[in-house]
Amino acid sequence: MITDRPAPSPAPLPASAVWLVAEREITAKLRSRAFVIATGILLLIALAAVLIGGLASRSASPDxxxxxxxxxxxxxxxxxxxxxxxxxxxxxxxxxxxxxxxxxxxxxxxxxxxxxxxxxxxxxxxxxxxxxxxxxxxxLEPADTDPLLRYLVAIGFGVVFLMAASTFGGTIAQSVVEEKQTRVVELLISAIPTRELLAGKVLGNTVLAMGQIVALAAIAIVGLIVTGQNELLAGIGAPVLWFAVFFLFGFVLLASLYAAAAAMVSRQEDIGSTTMPLMMLVMAPYFLVIFFNDNPLVLTIMSYVPFSAPVAMPVRMFVGEAQWWEGALSLAILLATCAGAIVVAAKIYENSLLRMGARVKLGEALRG
The missing domain is CATH 3.40.190 (D-Maltodextrin-Binding Protein; domain 2)
Incomplete structure (x- = not known):
């Protein structure tokens, strides 16, 4: 007797597979109470900083x-x-x-x-x-920008980049290792190709990170308007747009490397051993832009290094030390580096994801 069997479900297309993974990452993060509370606190701190700065500027002492x-x-x-x-x-x-x-x-x-x-x-x-x-x-002695304002803007860009990149980079690393440790990854790659799984993780966390950046920018704009700091708003508008574009591709670069580094280990306790170099790359622009925000030479060099360009180039744009073509050149370098990093990270991720036990050495991960 011949019985009818239901036809197997077709494998998801690469684009839909990537979005399914991205949607899973976004949903899991938004359901996390810790993430929602931390984001709310960050936005409140940003709003308070803008309002306090505006009120302080209004209550100036007699000239x-x-x-x-x-x-x-x-x-x-x-x-x-x-x-x-x-x-x-x-x-x-x-x-x-x-x-x-x-x-x-x-x-x-x-x-x-x-x-x-x-x-x-x-x-x-x-x-x-x-x-x-x-x-x-x-x-008598013209100055390009107020030194204090220059310092505060440099700190602002540095802090936002450091917090967003480290937070969501760490999230990707923990997610990858958790899936390896629980063997869930074996089920995932039976339905979704490995590279689509990596792309979905990067895409989902990029959407979350950019969402935070947009929210911070909106709060800063509203705060500046409410406190009457229209001149500062006009001067910082273009640098904020540059920062958003640079951050987008800079985060994709770091996120893919975080996922690849996490795939080389099988336990949560070992994440630090492979992601520490990336954490140093994230922290370096923050400290450099604070210590050298008034040094044009150091800022110029930083603006062409892919890992520090998302912070240094917007600062140079704000103080008027960079032309638009310099921003375009720096962005082109960042895009090329991002493409190369994605290729390397995909290879490491694919070759290390199913290897359990001891940490996979970088050379072995690259060779396959």
Whole structure:
């Protein structure tokens, strides 16, 4: 007697297989209470930092300014200023250059106001707004950006890259080893090709990481708008876009390497032995950009190194030390490195995934 048997389910296409794995990674992470709480805390910290910075900038102390006998009457009519009487323009310039006063009002006929404002780097906004007419401003020692703002922006990019790359890179590594340790990977690769499994893991965690980046950017924009920091928002908009693009490909590069490194071990306790070099690559840009954010040479070198370019190039864009073509060249180098790393990582992952027991040596993983 012939009985009808149900036809076997067709194997999933590569694209659908990749998305199935990615969806599994995303769902598992979003169901994790620890991940949701940690993300919420991170977003609250970012919002608080923006709001506190905006409120601090609003509650500035009165401007200390230097005046001569001819311009003392002008200063007396201005609120929120602390005038210091000096003998002449030369004495006023000395106080400005020594940072003892933020500006000086001295006699001058060139602008038609009867006086000019002397500043060292930038004209105090509060002082300029208090003047009924805008006088001529002479900048004695121009500066590209505020050193403190430059430092804070460098820290911001460095912290976001460090936290996102290390968090989701570690997640990929733990997921790979857990599947090996429980033998679930044997069931997975019986239905899904090994490389599609790797691509799905990288894709899923990339979506999560980029989601955090977009959320942080949205909170920063809202915070800057609410606190009235429109000038800073206009200056940081383009660098944030550059950072998002660089982070996308930089994370794919690191994520594929994290998965490959984790595939070389079979126990959670051994993950650190293979992922430690990658962790150092993630931490290095953070510390370098903090210590050398005011060093153009070091930043330029970092902006062309694939592992540090996602942090260094946006900082250079923000301070105006890089042209658009430099960003494009750095991105091209990152893309080429990313493609090469994916090829190598796929080979290591494929050759090591089913090998249990002792740690697989790198040479053996590459040879197969």
């Amino acid at each position: 200390a300014i230097a005046v001569t006998s001819e311009t003392a009457a002008v200063a007396e009519a201005l609120p929120d200023v602390e005038p210091t009487l000096v003998a002449d323009r030369s004495a006023a310039e000395t106080l400005v250059k020594d940072d003892e006063v933020s500006a000086a009002i001295v006699p001058g006929d060139e602008s038609g106001f009867g006086f000019v404002v002397l500043t060292k780097e930038d004209a105090p906004t509060s002082l300029m707004m208090q003047l009924s007419q805008v006088p001529k401003v002479e900048v």
